[in-house]
Amino acid sequence: MKKNLIVGQSGGPTAVINCSLYGVVSEGERQENVDKVYGMVNGIEGFLKGNYLDFAAMDSKEKLLYTPGAFLGSCRYKLPEDFADPVYPEIFKKLEEMNIGYFCYIGGNDSMDTVSKLSRYASSVKSDIRFIGVPKTVDNDLVMTDHTPGFGSAARYVAQTVREITRDASVYDKEAVTIVEIMGRHAGWLTAAGMLARQQGDRNPYLIYLPEVAFDVERFIRQIQEAMKECKALVVCVSEGIRDQDGTFICEYDSEAAVDNFGHKMLTGCGKYLERLVQNRLGVKVRSVELNVSQRCSAALMSKADQKEAVEAGMFGVKAAVSGETGKMAAFSRKGSAPYEMECTLQDVNLICNQEKTVPKEWIIRDGSDVSQDFMEYALPLIQGRIDLPEDEFGLADFVRR
């Protein structure tokens, strides 16, 4: 008997979260056991308010393949721990009314928590609705998968942009430090991608700091002084999440001192703090650059490899649901790096949610100021390939909107 499929997106967007959506929708439409394909608008939170759409009515679905943001809209909504909460029967009543047999949720850590809870609740009430997670996060911090869709594109953005910034920073015949602040509050995967910016014969960006190693201000200043002996226009990559030995975020260092005109503590990024620190301590010209949301929404620098895998993860998730799986996440298993070979696998979503995968300590070298070749081997295949962005009448990327 045919059942309907519903898909949602949750958490922060990535450049390729809509590619996974495309994978889910196109595979759903292809499967004989799937009747209609619905989309929750604004995730499970919107679904609870009755917001959804029918993909049969959507034109030009292929535009999803290069549209950043979350086409369906997203939410940050945590289901209660207590299965006695009335929200659970409410959700399942709605799902049954819509004759849903397959539920795919595209997201990160918190979204996998939703999949975990719904699949466990389903089992407790003997519902046969199948719940499958499709991973996404630029942070690359999900366990039990080699990497996550979204990371490759963000890493390509970081690598190419830091390379461009390095050219820009090197034009004057003056000592100068450029500090690039990169996303990743707990895991340094994306900041590590700064190393890929290095060109043959050039070690700039010289210094790279991840949150996995305690940040020491004095060591940082020493390392900058050392590096400036070799390189006049130094480029430094720092993770937004670097913190000291006591666990205090470096970006919090200023917040005691600085109060804005509204009487509130001024929270700036660690890049801005370090900019002032280096300026004060070394008296050189310093600029900080926060790469900001473009890391997760640059279509122009999307990685083709990432785009392809994001679609595959979505398709694989649907196939798994249709074949009877539930409470699982579509994951990636690497068969080799040279040549790169990847295989989709299923992992228990209960073992994934609320865990965090950080950069291996042994990949962090030079007294916490650089990343080893292991990272390069790991990351290079994921950032390969450029996509051709179809353009609208203005000559800019022609994105799709809901």
Added chain:
Amino acid sequence: MKKNLIVGQSGGPTAVINCSLYGVVSEGERQENVDKVYGMVNGIEGFLKGNYLDFAAMDSKEKLLYTPGAFLGSCRYKLPEDFADPVYPEIFKKLEEMNIGYFCYIGGNDSMDTVSKLSRYASSVKSDIRFIGVPKTVDNDLVMTDHTPGFGSAARYVAQTVREITRDASVYDKEAVTIVEIMGRHAGWLTAAGMLARQQGDRNPYLIYLPEVAFDVERFIRQIQEAMKECKALVVCVSEGIRDQDGTFICEYDSEAAVDNFGHKMLTGCGKYLERLVQNRLGVKVRSVELNVSQRCSAALMSKADQKEAVEAGMFGVKAAVSGETGKMAAFSRKGSAPYEMECTLQDVNLICNQEKTVPKEWIIRDGSDVSQDFMEYALPLIQGRIDLPEDEFGLADFVRR
């Protein structure tokens, strides 16, 4: 009699300043009257220290066509007003020793000042060395030219990136304001390019503020409130140079209050200030994004039209010098916008330097919060076309370094 040509780059880099360099060098090598083509390293300042190179020794010059930054290095060096200063005979002695007949200087306002002074000094000492300026600046603020090389690529970057940010900002079902801070201290050309981000049927980014019109905080808050009635996830573009009726930069509003841990005034951008202002006044979620140096160094979003014209300006400058012109700048004259047609002309560099072209007041509409269709007609031809970035073994743009 054959003479040598020397070329320099000066001021802040752009995405295509090396395209103009390519134009100068390739045309110089093509001209029968030109013997050697030299490059000053770090502009006139480096030249005075004896730093230059011979382009005959350079491989893969075509990489200049997509390498951001200034290949030759740049400087910020203002020649003295007084022609009796010993630096003038010093420069001319060096030029004569190198048998220079043609001097091309690629830069903005200040660089045209250098061309103006050197050509006037040459005339006063009856030197027949010819001095020609080749324009560049992302700010697009040079007079007597329709636009400047560098602006089209920066505008393409702004338009495409703001469009991506608008997708990213629209994922949650919550009132939110995203403030994008765009380069341009005195002229709003680049900020105006935010309007090109609008897609068919979407007015977001809703509000655009240029430095040409006095910024009023209360009016700004009212306009945000009005716009939020129509659009939940508001995107606002502001120029870094917006200032109030008294000429005070908005980015200076906080500097009295905020002192960092080093006891120094904290200067943040106007985006950060407005972020806190809107948060405090309207209680909505606000994020500010400073586009920063990528506006002037993104190779990935270089405009093909800009690239082509930057090369042409360089070639035209050399042809002008060889044909006997001096004290002139290669400029653009627009013959039409639809279809777009542009012609190189020569303009008197003395009328260009130290002037500033701002966005016409009549193009700024809706009580200083938007830009008219006139700007779109003007700017659209300049941002057209994507370039194919040749990649190195890491799959990233293969830039050339000195």
